[in-house]
Amino acid sequence: MNTNTGTQYSVVFPLAKRSNYESNETVDFVISLENRKLVPNSLTLCGDAAVYTTKVSGDPSTSTPPTSAEELLIDPDTGYHSLFRDIVSEFRQVGVAESFSYYPRYVKMKHQAMVDRDSLGTETNNSIEGCCPNQVVRRGYNYGINSETETTGSFPQGAFVPFALKPQIAPNKCDQGIPGNQLGVLRLRIRLSPDEEVLFGQDAGAASGYFVKNLQIRFETEPDDGTRPPLNMEVYNINRQVIETNQANLSTFVPGKCSAVHMSFNSTANEASQSENFLKCTTIPGTPLTADGGDATNVDGANGADRLYYAINDSQTALVGFTMQTREEMVYNYLRSWNLEPKNYGIVQRRLNNKEAYGLGIPFGTLLDFSQQQFSVDIDSDIGGAVDAGPFAVYLYFKGLVTL
Numbered sequence: 001m002n003t004n005t006g007t008q009y010s011v012v013f014p015l016a017k018r019s020n021y022e023s024n025e026t027v028d029f030v031i032s033l034e035n036r037k038l039v040p041n042s043l044t045l046c047g048d049a050a051v052y053t054t055k056v057s058g059d060p061s062t063s064t065p066p067t068s069a070e071e072l073l074i075d076p077d078t079g080y081h082s083l084f085r086d087i088v089s090e091f092r093q094v095g096v097a098e099s100f101s102y103y104p105r106y107v108k109m110k111h112q113a114m115v116d117r118d119s120l121g122t123e124t125n126n127s128i129e130g131c132c133p134n135q136v137v138r139r140g141y142n143y144g145i146n147s148e149t150e151t152t153g154s155f156p157q158g159a160f161v162p163f164a165l166k167p168q169i170a171p172n173k174c175d176q177g178i179p180g181n182q183l184g185v186l187r188l189r190i191r192l193s194p195d196e197e198v199l200f201g202q203d204a205g206a207a208s209g210y211f212v213k214n215l216q217i218r219f220e221t222e223p224d225d226g227t228r229p230p231l232n233m234e235v236y237n238i239n240r241q242v243i244e245t246n247q248a249n250l251s252t253f254v255p256g257k258c259s260a261v262h263m264s265f266n267s268t269a270n271e272a273s274q275s276e277n278f279l280k281c282t283t284i285p286g287t288p289l290t291a292d293g294g295d296a297t298n299v300d301g302a303n304g305a306d307r308l309y310y311a312i313n314d315s316q317t318a319l320v321g322f323t324m325q326t327r328e329e330m331v332y333n334y335l336r337s338w339n340l341e342p343k344n345y346g347i348v349q350r351r352l353n354n355k356e357a358y359g360l361g362i363p364f365g366t367l368l369d370f371s372q373q374q375f376s377v378d379i380d381s382d383i384g385g386a387v388d389a390g391p392f393a394v395y396l397y398f399k400g401l402v403t404l
Helices: 079-083 103-114 135-143 268-272 327-338 345-353
Strands: 008-012 026-031 036-038 044-052 084-091 095-100 161-165 186-192 209-223 232-243 247-252 257-267 307-310 322-324 360-369 375-380 392-403
Touching: 008 026, 026 209, 079 084, 079 103, 079 161, 084 103, 095 232, 103 257, 103 327, 103 392, 232 247, 247 392, 257 268, 257 327, 257 375, 268 392, 322 327, 327 345, 327 360
Parallel strands: none
Antiparallel strands: 008 209, 026 186, 036 209, 044 161, 044 209, 084 095, 084 186, 232 392, 247 375, 257 360, 257 392, 307 322, 307 375
């Protein structure tokens, strides 16, 4: 404890503590905050992770780690966030605050849109999360600590690498300290990702997988001073749909009020392939505009959508009938959905041009309620054509705000 400020550093372990955790398992954490306030953005998920070319379920000691001649990869933009597929945050007094599905893809999209690629793996806050600037560095992580045969030396053998990451969930995105006496015990239910959604590469197969051990959550609390200001938490609602044709209409109801939407794509063939990255933000095929504003005759697999039309029936927003036709306009508004004043447009644009990233989205300008009216967007593209027939999965992340 810091005696000057009263800040207390605490740690909790899973309710069903085990020596190792595997894919698809559910892990529950219960965090008691009686007479304390949770310090904003202090929840940290810690552990050790290892990947294996051949995994023996329940037994890391007999599993086979990758060698330097094998390509077994984890997404470098996401790092060890990719191990945690779904996270549910629940307070005893108010119920579920956020049910965050497809969480690793959100982290990948956010890092692509808001973080300089050269910063990944070089800054403490993301390098300890296992993020890297490229796959070359990420492969080094995957080899683990002396994962090759080692008979001498002072370093321990084994493939496990420690990590510490701050899950980007509602309790970590609150503008005030969270009083336990007001909201009650915090319960985090975390589902670990399937092996095939984490690992990919030429040497990834049905037997490849990962283990996690020493899971724990560390956090900071401060004394409850008795004040009860409104608690504003950023929350996300996620919707996955499939596009099969060149003209797609995506519509959905969203609980709560939303201020923006981010969208990313991946072909369903990629998602079903062990060698392909499940988290890849694929560029959809489209026809670029000519200099005079007309449609070119050639389809470009790296162009993205031809046209984007947001049809939102709300008199308070300018999105009614708002159509985008240029690739730059679509990408710029995607970045604005993350940050109204994009700082990394040039950096992200280079990644887009190299087919490393792609996304669509827009800020709404205000909080809109899609619980009674549907959010709707029309996407014109060349999905279903000769360049890439698809179908494509599209993930919609709606940014919202909850006040408790």
